[in-house]
Amino acid sequence: MTQTVGTTIGQAVFSYLLMAVIACICAVIIRLIVIVLARTQKRAPIVAPPLTVSAKTAADDPAAIAAVIAAAVHAALGGHRLVSFTEALPQPTWAHEIRSRHHTSHMPHR
Amino acid sequence: MPGIHILDLFQGIATLAASEPFIFTGRIFLMMLGLLLIYLGQRGVLEALLMIPMGLGMATVNAAVLFLRAGKMGTLFLDPLASTTDDVVTQLQINWLQPIYTFAFSNGLIACLVFLGIGTLLDVGYVMQRPFRSMFLAICGEIGTLVAFPLGVAMGLPVNEAAATATIGGADGPMVLFASLILAPEIFVPITVVGYLYLGLTYGGYPYLIKLLVPKKLRGIAMPPDTTRPISAGEKMVFAVVACVLLSLLFPVAAPLFLALFLGVIVRESGLNYFYDLFSNQILYGATFFLGLVLGVLCEANTILNPTVLILLVIGIIALIFSAIGGLIGGYILYFVSGGKYNPVIGIAAVSCVPTTAKVAQKVVSAANNNAIILPHALGASISGVITSATFAAVLISLLRATGG
Numbered sequence: 280m281t282q283t284v285g286t287t288i289g290q291a292v293f294s295y296l297l298m299a300v301i302a303c304i305c306a307v308i309i310r311l312i313v314i315v316l317a318r319t320q321k322r323a324p325i326v327a328p329p330l331t332v333s334a335k336t337a338a339d340d341p342a343a344i345a346a347v348i349a350a351a352v353h354a355a356l357g358g359h360r361l362v363s364f365t366e367a368l369p370q371p372t373w374a375h376e377i378r379s380r381h382h383t384s385h386m387p388h389r
Numbered sequence: 390m391p392g393i394h395i396l397d398l399f400q401g402i403a404t405l406a407a408s409e410p411f412i413f414t415g416r417i418f419l420m421m422l423g424l425l426l427i428y429l430g431q432r433g434v435l436e437a438l439l440m441i442p443m444g445l446g447m448a449t450v451n452a453a454v455l456f457l458r459a460g461k462m463g464t465l466f467l468d469p470l471a472s473t474t475d476d477v478v479t480q481l482q483i484n485w486l487q488p489i490y491t492f493a494f495s496n497g498l499i500a501c502l503v504f505l506g507i508g509t510l511l512d513v514g515y516v517m518q519r520p521f522r523s524m525f526l527a528i529c530g531e532i533g534t535l536v537a538f539p540l541g542v543a544m545g546l547p548v549n550e551a552a553a554t555a556t557i558g559g560a561d562g563p564m565v566l567f568a569s570l571i572l573a574p575e576i577f578v579p580i581t582v583v584g585y586l587y588l589g590l591t592y593g594g595y596p597y598l599i600k601l602l603v604p605k606k607l608r609g610i611a612m613p614p615d616t617t618r619p620i621s622a623g624e625k626m627v628f629a630v631v632a633c634v635l636l637s638l639l640f641p642v643a644a645p646l647f648l649a650l651f652l653g654v655i656v657r658e659s660g661l662n663y664f665y666d667l668f669s670n671q672i673l674y675g676a677t678f679f680l681g682l683v684l685g686v687l688c689e690a691n692t693i694l695n696p697t698v699l700i701l702l703v704i705g706i707i708a709l710i711f712s713a714i715g716g717l718i719g720g721y722i723l724y725f726v727s728g729g730k731y732n733p734v735i736g737i738a739a740v741s742c743v744p745t746t747a748k749v750a751q752k753v754v755s756a757a758n759n760n761a762i763i764l765p766h767a768l769g770a771s772i773s774g775v776i777t778s779a780t781f782a783a784v785l786i787s788l789l790r791a792t793g794g
Contacts, residue, residue, distance in 0.1 A: 287542040287551070294788055295535045298781040301639065302524045305776060308635070309520035309628055316624045362760060374619075374765070377512040381744045381768065 356382055400455040404462050408690075415690035416451040423448030423685065426586075435589035436745075438674070439562075439681040443585070446685025454689070466686045469495075469578065486686055494683050497570050499676050500563035501649040506673025507563070507743065507775070508653015509665055513628060514620035515769035516776075522723060522766075523739075527773035529719030530739030531781050533558025533712030538785070541704045546697065549573050550580075552785045554701050557584040558708030559778025560591065560742040566680075567646055568782040572789065578687045579698045583705045585684060592745050595713055595737055599753045602717050603733055607724065609758030610732040612766055622658040629654040632776070640783035642790065647779065712740045716770075738767035741774030 349361055356379060396403035405413060426444030430437040450466050457463045467486040471477045480487045493499045516523045534555045541551025553572040556565050557580070565584035569577035599608070633651035637644040656664045687693065720736025734754050738747040747767035754761045 282542065282548050284539050284543045287539040287548060290548075290788060290792070291535050291538040291555075294538075294781065294784045295531065297784050298531060298777060299528045301636075301780050301784075302528050302773070302777050305632060306520040306524040308631060309517050312624060312628050312631065313517055313520075313620065316621070316627065317618070320621065320623075360755075360759065362762065374512060374514065377510070378764070380510060381748065381764070 355379070401452050404454040404456060407462075412690050412694070415694040416454070419451045419688055419690055419693075420448045423451070423688075426685075429589075434593050435586075436592065438677050439585060440589055442678055442681035443582075443685035446682045447688040448685075450686045450689045454691075462691065464686075464689060466689075467683070469687055469692060486683060489679055490683055490687075493679070495570065495574075497567050497645060499680050499683075500567045500570075501645050502672055502676035503563045503680060504646055504649040505653045505656075506668050506676060508650045509657045509669040509673070511650075511654055511657070511743065511772050511775070512768070513625050513654055513772060515765055516772050517620045517624065517628060518615065518617040519766065519769050520773075523769035523773040524777070525723070526716060526719040526736050526739035526770040527741075527777040529722075529736065530712050530716035530741065530770070530774050531559060531777055532715030532718075533560075533708035533710065533740075534778075534781055534785075536711045537704050537708035540707060541700070544700050544704065546700060546704075547573075549789055550576055550697070551704075552789055553577070554580050554583075554704045555708055556778070556782050556785070557587060557705045558712045559774070559781060560588060560709060560712060560740045560746070561775060561778045562588055562680075564646065564778055564782050567643070568786060571642065571786055576695075576697060576701075578684075579693050579695075579701055582684055582688055582693070583698070583701045585681075587705045587709050588742055588745075591709065591713075591740070591742055592749060595740075595746065595749045596753050598710070598713050599717070599734055599737055599750075602714070603720075605757050607732070608734050608754055608756075609761055610724075610730070611758060611761040612732055612735075612763050613730060615765065622660070625658045626655055629658070636776075636780065636783070640780070640787055642786050643779060643783035646783075650775065650779065709740070713737055716740050732761065732763050732766075735763050735766045735770055739770040739774045741771060741778045743771040743775055744768060746774075747771040 345364060348364060352359065352361060359382065396406065405416060408416065423444040423446070426435065426440045426447065428444075429435040430440030430444060446466075450464055453464050453466070454462050455464065465484055467484045467490045468476075468480045469490065471480045471487075477487075477491060481491060489499075493502075535558075537555035537558050538552055541554050542548055544551075546554065550573040553565075553569040553576075556568040559565070562581075562585050566577070566581045569580040569584075573580065629651040633647050636647045640647075653668060656668055716736035716739040717733060718736065719739060720731070720733030723731040723736075724733045732754060734750050737753075738750045740746050747764060747770070750767040751762075751764045754763050
């Protein structure tokens with residue numbers, strides 16, 4: 280089917296705007312889902328157990344620990360630069376696996 | 390031996406000698422192009438997983454043309470022009486790749502399988518943590534399709550072929566295949582091949598475009614740490630179910646793609662590990678392999694060489710360049726709105742092609758500032774790009790069907 284460029288521009292703009300509106304509705308739905316489900320999933324705050332302090336001096340060698348962690352990361356992911364070592368928090372662990380997959384997905388010969 | 394011509398023994402050369410100059414040149418060119426694709430795939434310039442089977446298929450099929458019945462030239466790989474039931478059944482018994490083409494390629498199954506596999510790799514939590522910014526960037530990243538569609542008509546393509554080619558701007562291979570199968574089945578092979586070739590180039594070409602359009606100072610902006618809470622698997626599943634049903638309700642013509650994509654997301658989040666392993670490994674990589682191989686085999690000179698290919702090459706590259714520029718403009722808008730805290734390079738990730746463009750963005754940003762981590766934001770934009778490019782393709786298909794295009 281042949282048609283004029285003017286008509287096609289009109290169709291292209293209409294399609295683009297419709298796609299944009301639907302994308303915005305998607306974003307609103309996502310926000311609503313997150314807000315509504317967050318309210319239903321509220322839990323009682325977790326109280327930390329009292330700390331027990333050892334009388335012994337901790338035998339800790341940060342340099343050795345850092346080397347072991349760097350070696351483990353290199354073995355698992357290849358030559359990536361370590362940006363920082365921080366205490367493991369429970370919040371971001373849900374994304375660790377997929378981040379690792381994204382990092383290594385262009386290494387087909389591994 | 391008397392009575393046997395030497396070329397009767399070597400039919401690949403005989404068919405080459407018997408071809409018209411245009412086809413002769415085309416076969417030699419496509420053989421060389423196939424070898425080049427293998428080389429570039431192996432070197433990592435193009436996507437190796439796709440380009441190596443595609444390149445070898447392309448080179449081999451153009452070498453392996455032989456004389457069939459009644460002096461007709463053809464191959465023993467597949468015949469995409471078989472249309473009647475009798476023809477198709479006959480070819481199914483002769484050509485070794487015909488079953489894959491007939492039962493998985495020409496009906497869009499392989500595109501859906503790739504999408505299913507991609508779905509298992511998508512962590513929609515990245516989008517759900519920042520839906521408005523991600524969707525805004527994804528909308529900007531569709532500008533290439535907006536520009537390429539009327540441009541294709543201006544360059545002489547029929548409206549359906551122009552729309553199918555414009556979907557290359559969405560930078561989503563399975564989407565391009567699916568849209569062109571529905572909108573322009575007569576030229577879906579060149580459209581898809583051009584689309585995949587250019588998508589392979591994004592990994593090598595986009596960093597130059599980013600460096601051209603974003604100064605180093607802005608490329609190195611470190612995003613502030615996320616303060617958003619983690620998204621649970623249940624929330625992601627609710628989103629996937631709602632989005633899948635809603636989008637399918639709006640655009641039934643693209644429902645197979647929506648179902649495949651969101652089914653992959655749900656498999657990932659549901660904890661069904663056997664399904665997850667199957668779809669994210671064997672199915673995804675198996676489908677990608679056969680997609681590349683069949684695309685390569687479809688590049689036989691007699692099938693693919695026609696004057697519209699040059700137009701497709703021009704429109705395809707324009708679509709991808711404009712989508713990248715659109716994404717970066719979106720990144721700049723967020724940069725100014727946030728008072729200079731948002732890294733504009735994240736915008737390039739909105740050009741779908743998940744997760745390639747997100748990794749390109751992180752790579753370029755890391756080169757400017759080693760401590761800047763933008764990958765979560767980039768993945769959010771990239772995943773949103775998949776949703777918007779599927780939606781845009783669905784809108785175009787529905788619109789052209791409604792208007793008789």
